[in-house]
Amino acid sequence: MEKIILRLERPEDYRAVEKITYEAFKTTPHAGGDEALLAHKLRDAAAFVPELDFVAERAGQIVGNIMYSKSKINGEDGTWETLTFGPLSVLPACQGQGIGSALVRHSLEAAEKMGFRAVLIFGHEGYYPRFGFVNAAQYGITTADGQNFDAFMALPLYDGALSGIKGRFIFDPVFESLDKAESDAFNLQFRI
DSSP states (O other), X not given: OOOEEEEEOOGGGHHHHHHHHHHHHTTOTTXXXXXXXXXXXXXXXXXXXXXXXXXXXXXXXXXXXXXXXXXXXXXXTEEEEEEEEEEEEEOXXXXXXXXXXXXXXXXXXXXXXXXXXXXXXXXXXTTGGGXXXXXXXXXXXXXXXXXXXXXXXXXXXXXXXXXXXXXXXXXXGGGGOOOHHHXXXXXXXXXX
16 A cells, blocks of 8 residues: 655645545535535635645545634633634545544644644544544533534643633634535536
């Protein structure tokens, strides 16, 4: 098996990353069909963190990607900057080979070195605990509308990073700016 190279995404990778994202999510039960469009739009969002936008490459072909954006926790005692990632995409033929795990671990390490406090995600509760993610309720953090559920998870990037912080998780509006008609039109390019 060819070695996986993790590197920052470059502009010439954009279409390949969007296609991988489409392919990775097109049959996922909880996917909304807008993940490829999200990858496309996220790069222009003010919250996008290009220093944490990594691709996985094997034999010169991009087979995976992870993208990060800044988020925050709004509480009664203040506001704290955090991160969120997504989409995390791996070509279906390459899933189950550790590529997604490598992207998560590599990017979390980079985020920690950059001094970020914590990462909050909406993700598969059977997958992300292997990286240290736990239900955000353990830290007194809810969604923007005050909810909590198993797929809403948090990971402090250093000891005490979330100590004494309670509040609501707020992510960039780009995540809520996607509509089905726009996503369907965007995805047509990958069905041809």
